[in-house]
Amino acid sequence: MKIKYLALLVFPLIITSGCGTISTTKKEYKISQNSTLKSEWTSNSKEWLLQADTLKGIGGPMHWGVIExxxxxxxxxxxxxxxxxxxxxxxxxxxxxDKEQYIRTYLYTIDQNIVIGRGVYKKGSDEYEKRGGPTLFKKPIKLENNKWYTVKIRVKNNQLNFSVDNETTLECSLEKSNLSKKGTLGFITNGEVKVTDLTIKSL
Structure with missing residues (x-):
């Protein structure tokens, strides 16, 4: 991946005062600095940290690194x-x-798929049945470690669109699949992952 100038990758943050929703005057949210990460997100600082322009997560097979x-x-x-x-x-x-229930959208190198599923996450527990959940939709994709992928997730009018590199796409109806229609955002890893150029935009 080409490294852009740092000025282009710094995440400016402008949060609407008193608002409990991810939104800004420009309808766009980005992580700006470690103080923002600590105040706006819940995580273990040994598992998720911001290094310059990059969000880094560290977990393991028995204990997944989670940030919410x-x-x-x-x-x-x-x-x-x-x-x-x-x-x-x-x-x-x-x-x-929302209340330990969420929509799973993930990349899985073992099965070589991108997946949409119904998830459960019970904080403080590493028991197998208290994290993750069943697959609802999946599509094959060649996934490798140490390679950058571009991800876009779009939810509009209860329709979810999940794509990787603008080539492999999964879609589903939240209503028809009985998936959560509101709640917060989080990330999980069972190893080591880097995330950059993160933008959350209100449509």
């Missing part, structure tokens, strides 16, 4: 970022997390 936003996602939104699975097999975006 304290602000709710808008009803309609678009999430764009680049991700590199440095080690192990799983990187997951947790969408619309």
């Amino acid at each position: 936003s304290k602000k709710k996602l808008p009803e309609n939104y678009e999430i764009d970022f680049k991700v590199n699975l440095i080690k192990e097999s799983l990187f997951e975006v947790m969408l619309n997390m």
Whole structure:
């Protein structure tokens, strides 16, 4: 991946005062600095940290590294970022997390698929049945460690679109699939992952 000038990768943050939803005057949210990460997100600082322009997550097969936003996602939104699975097999975006339930959208190198599923996450527990969940939709994709992928997730009018490198795409209806329609955002890894150019946009 070409390294851009640092000035282009710094994440400016302007949060609407008193608002509990990820939104800004420009309808766009980006992580700006470590102080923002600590105040706006819930995580273990040994598992998720911001290094210059890059969000880095560290987990393991028995203990997944999790980070969760304290602000709710808008009803309609678009999430764009680049991700590199440095080690192990799983990187997951947790969408619309509400009362331990969420939508699983993830890259899985073992099965060589991108996946949409129904997830559960019980904080403080590493028990197998208290994290992750069943697959609803999947599509084959060649996934490798130490390679950057461009991810776009779009939720509009209860329709979810999840694409990687603008080539492999999964779609589903939140209503028809009985998936959560509101909640917060999170990330999970069972190894080491890097995320950059993260933008969350209200549509």
